[in-house]
Amino acid sequence: AQSVTQLDSHVSVSEGTPVLLRCNYSSSYSPSLFWYVQHPNKGLQLLLKYTSAATLVKGINGFEAEFKKSETSFHLTKPSAHMSDAAEYFCVVSDDSKLRSPGGGADGLTFGKGTHLIIQP
Amino acid sequence: AAGVIQSPRHLIKEKRETATLKCYPIPRHDTVYWYQQGPGQDPQFLISFYEKMQSDKGSIPDRFSAQQFSDYHSELNMSSLELGDSALYFCASSLRSWDRTYEQYFGPGTRLTVT
Numbered sequence: 001a002q003s004v005t006q007l008d009s010h011v012s013v014s015e016g017t018p019v020l021l022r023c024n025y026s027s028s029y030s031p032s033l034f035w036y037v038q039h040p041n042k043g044l045q046l047l048l049k050y051t052s053a054a055t056l057v058k059g060i061n062g063f064e065a066e067f068k069k070s071e072t073s074f075h076l077t078k079p080s081a082h083m084s085d086a087a088e089y090f091c092v093v094s095d096d097s098k099l100r101s102p103g104g105g106a107d108g109l110t111f112g113k114g115t116h117l118i119i120q121p
Numbered sequence: 122a123a124g125v126i127q128s129p130r131h132l133i134k135e136k137r138e139t140a141t142l143k144c145y146p147i148p149r150h151d152t153v154y155w156y157q158q159g160p161g162q163d164p165q166f167l168i169s170f171y172e173k174m175q176s177d178k179g180s181i182p183d184r185f186s187a188q189q190f191s192d193y194h195s196e197l198n199m200s201s202l203e204l205g206d207s208a209l210y211f212c213a214s215s216l217r218s219w220d221r222t223y224e225q226y227f228g229p230g231t232r233l234t235v236t
Contacts, residue, residue, distance in 0.1 A: 034224060044164070044211065044227040090163060108154055108166020108179050109225060 002027040002093045006112035014120045019078040021115045023091030026072065032094040033074045034109070035065055039087045047089075050074060061085070086119045123147055125228035127212050133234045134202050142197040142231045146214030152176065153195040154225060155187060156211040164211055170195055171217055199233075207235045 007022040025031060035047040048059025055067045065076045074091060091112040126145040134140050146153050152171045156164040157180075166179035170189035181187075184202075189195045199206060209232050213225040 036227075043229040044213075046224055046226065049224050107177050108156065108169060109164075110166075111163035113163050 002031060002095045002110050004091050004093050004110055004112035006089075006091050006115050008115050009113065010116045010118065012118040012120060013081050015083055016080050019076070019081045019085065019117065021076040021089050021091075021117065023074045023076065023112060024072050025074060025091070025093050027093055027095065029095070030069075033065075033067065034092040034094070035059065035063070035074075035076050036090045036092055036111075037087050038090065038114075044090070047076070081117075081119050083119050083121065086117055088114045088116050090114050125212055125214050125226055127210075127228040127231050129231060130229065131232050131234075133236065135236055136202055136204060138202050138235075140199045140202060140233060142199070142210055142212075142233070144195045144197070144212030144214075144228060146193050146195070146212075147226055150214035150216055150226075151193065152215050152217040153189055153193070154213040154215075155181075155195070155197050156213065156227075158209040158211060158230075160208070167197070202235045204235050207233060209233075 003026045005024045013019055030052055033050040036044045037047050038044050047063050048057045048065055050057045050067045058064045063078045065074055067074050092109045094109055095107050125147055128143045154169040155167040157167055158164040167181040168178050168187050169176045173189045184200050187197045209230045211227050211230045213227045215223045215225045
């Protein structure tokens with residue numbers, strides 16, 4: 001079974017300063033990890049994904065994340081926050097073990113509880 | 122690029138009524154997933170379909186059922202609605218492979234309000 005822990009329920013930064021949203025995961029296998037963003041009353045948009053290729057992953061809108069197996073972390077960063085970044089961010093893990101099971105079915109994603117990012121002007 | 126389409130976007134029902142939510146996946150995607158997101162909560166996986174057959178099941182109540190049709194669109198049927206069913210319901214779609222995980226693309230959601 002897999003799980004995700006987002007260490008901060010709320011993060012507040014000033015516009016133009018760096019953003020760090022922290023995520024730790026637990027998974028039986030080498031997982032696939034994602035960050036999704038949800039703006040108010042909007043759907044979920046994929047920011048970036050890690051699928052066992054490069055450990056530093058670049059996503060859209062200047063975001064990136066680094067997979068650190070030794071720390072079981074997948075923190076999301078951005079060098080300079082913009083007002084439009086204010087949203088809810090979800091760290092997500094996919095259980096790839098089902099891919100290795102004979103007849104294994106597709107599985108739902110496991111979401112963290114979310115981090116609400118506030119951008120101060 | 123084409124995205125996942127969900128209809129209706131908003132739905133208001135009374136307790137004990139039924140509701141049907143529709144999802145049209147991205148063209149050529151063969152797997153559809155349904156999620157429920159309660160107020161202030163993270164999305165919870167309900168059920169998934171691959172090539173028109175149920176693939177996996179999450180925390181879907183027995184009052185809910187779903188299916189995927191020959192054109193790959195999916196419908197989530199909800200009966201005997203309860204106040205607690207008020208939530209945002211997302212559909213997502215992806216390609217499927219036995220040796221790698223493809224990312225899921227989410228639709229805009231259907232906001233269901235049960236009164």
